[in-house]
Amino acid sequence: MRDARVWTLAVFFLFAAHAVSQTTPAPDAHLVVLKAERMLDVKAQKIVSNPVVIIEGGKIKQVGAGLAIPAGARVIDLGNATLLPGLIDAHTHLLQNYDFALGGDDNNMVLTVSQMSPAERALLGAKMGREDLEAGITTVRDVGNSGLNGDVALRRAINRGWVSGPRIVASTRALSAAGGQFGTLQHDAQELVKQEYVEIATVDDARRAVQRAFYDGADCIKVIVNTGPRVVSLDEMKAIVEEAHRVHKKVAAHAIGDDATRIAAEAGVDSIEHAYIVPDDVLKTMASKKIFLVPTDYPEASYTDFIPQSATPEERKQMEDEMKGFAKGNSDRLKRAMAAGVRIAAGSDEYYQMGKRTRGESSTLIYEAYRDSGMTPWQIIQAATLNDAELLGWQDRIGSIEAGKLADIVATSGDPSQEITELEKVKFVMKGGEIVRDDFGH
Numbered sequence: 001m002r003d004a005r006v007w008t009l010a011v012f013f014l015f016a017a018h019a020v021s022q023t024t025p026a027p028d029a030h031l032v033v034l035k036a037e038r039m040l041d042v043k044a045q046k047i048v049s050n051p052v053v054i055i056e057g058g059k060i061k062q063v064g065a066g067l068a069i070p071a072g073a074r075v076i077d078l079g080n081a082t083l084l085p086g087l088i089d090a091h092t093h094l095l096q097n098y099d100f101a102l103g104g105d106d107n108n109m110v111l112t113v114s115q116m117s118p119a120e121r122a123l124l125g126a127k128m129g130r131e132d133l134e135a136g137i138t139t140v141r142d143v144g145n146s147g148l149n150g151d152v153a154l155r156r157a158i159n160r161g162w163v164s165g166p167r168i169v170a171s172t173r174a175l176s177a178a179g180g181q182f183g184t185l186q187h188d189a190q191e192l193v194k195q196e197y198v199e200i201a202t203v204d205d206a207r208r209a210v211q212r213a214f215y216d217g218a219d220c221i222k223v224i225v226n227t228g229p230r231v232v233s234l235d236e237m238k239a240i241v242e243e244a245h246r247v248h249k250k251v252a253a254h255a256i257g258d259d260a261t262r263i264a265a266e267a268g269v270d271s272i273e274h275a276y277i278v279p280d281d282v283l284k285t286m287a288s289k290k291i292f293l294v295p296t297d298y299p300e301a302s303y304t305d306f307i308p309q310s311a312t313p314e315e316r317k318q319m320e321d322e323m324k325g326f327a328k329g330n331s332d333r334l335k336r337a338m339a340a341g342v343r344i345a346a347g348s349d350e351y352y353q354m355g356k357r358t359r360g361e362s363s364t365l366i367y368e369a370y371r372d373s374g375m376t377p378w379q380i381i382q383a384a385t386l387n388d389a390e391l392l393g394w395q396d397r398i399g400s401i402e403a404g405k406l407a408d409i410v411a412t413s414g415d416p417s418q419e420i421t422e423l424e425k426v427k428f429v430m431k432g433g434e435i436v437r438d439d440f441g442h
């Protein structure tokens with residue numbers, strides 16, 4: 001009885017397969033073709049009309065204007081959309097999401113580190129990562145504040161397909177002088193610091209910390225060069241850079257102010273993060289050593305929008321003035337950096353819940369700040385694609401739509417090379433050939 005049913009089924013499928021082969025060739029599941037009206041060639045800063053991107057096995061096989069569509073390929077025609085490479089964010093903290101109502105970084109850090117396990121933070125990171133990916137950010141460099149290697153756990157979960165998120169370049173715990181970036185902690189509470197930072201006080205500590213980070217699964221090294229008067233020394237920084245570069249890994253340095261940025265630049269790090277205050281001689285060194293500036297800047301309104309409701313009119317006025325001054329200062333230093341020939345890599349440093357915005361929606365606001373500081377749309381797009389890819393050491397994998405690279409491609413309705421805010425409204429996201437978001441409805 002059972003045998004008879006198997007035979008009947010086998011015969012049925014034989015005929016069914018035959019019938020299909022008579023009409024259309026079986027679709028080649030490996031080939032996907034993306035079509036649109038425009039594509040941004042980010043290297044040449046040119047628009048390609050009627051682009052055809054042929055994708056196989058998650059990688060770009062061929063790309064060009066009006067290419068012939070291979071037989072049997074699955075064709076996704078995005079109509080009058082613009083294709084561009086997936087966005088990259090070179091400065092994320094996916095495993096923390098602070099709350100303004102708790103009163104600033106110091107309070108939030110104590111609560112996050114003392115109350116949330118690395119497992120819980122990795123799950124938070126899964127949400128933040130998905131929100132980034134859905135906004136078109138297909139790769140991030142996550143620079144610390146992930147507890148004990150929670151970023152590595154999240155990276156592995158994403159790579160294994162357990163959760164949906166961007167590609168992650170992880171740094172594990174940031175290296176720092178005593179206390180990390182914590183505010184005041186009483187003696188017994190200072191044990192918390194090592195859950196979030198690796199404190200170094202000697203050159204030997206520095207070398208050990210770098211080696212330990214790689215053992216823990218880091219892809220790059222993050223150093224907090226200064227927090228208030230606590231500063232990592234030039235000798236320690238040099239040892240960190242030497243240890244990392246010896247094994248072809250990059251170093252990201254959080255540095256603010258004349259001395260800390262100078263230490264980072266002299267040590268030869270790969271990027272200086274923030275540098276809200278940085279002197280001209282350091283900008284010159286950065287330009288000559290090809291050190292990227294990652295300006296984690298936001299437009300003025302995104303600072304003033306989040307003044308607490310509880311503030312008195314006087315407090316509000318004072319905070320507004322401070323924040324406007326901060327935004328203006330950042331804008332001036334970005335202009336000075338560009339004038340000095342420093343290359344810019346885009347990074348958000350977003351780690352607060354900004355109203356109802358998703359993490360991706362708030363992170364992409366940085367492009368407006370870059371625009372307000374005089375960067376052209378093409379310069380901004382390059383900072384968020386090509387430059388970030390190079391800073392991550394992944395220029396052979398991501399950052400442009402070229403044959404051989406991963407099929408990380410996003411699309412917008414309008415043309416971001418004309419109007420940069422289009423990047424806040426990405427409507428189609430593909431990561432490694434898989435469609436993550438499609439508001440065009442395919």
Ligand SMILES: [Zn+2]
Nearest residue numbers: 091093143349
């Ligand atoms: Zn940061």
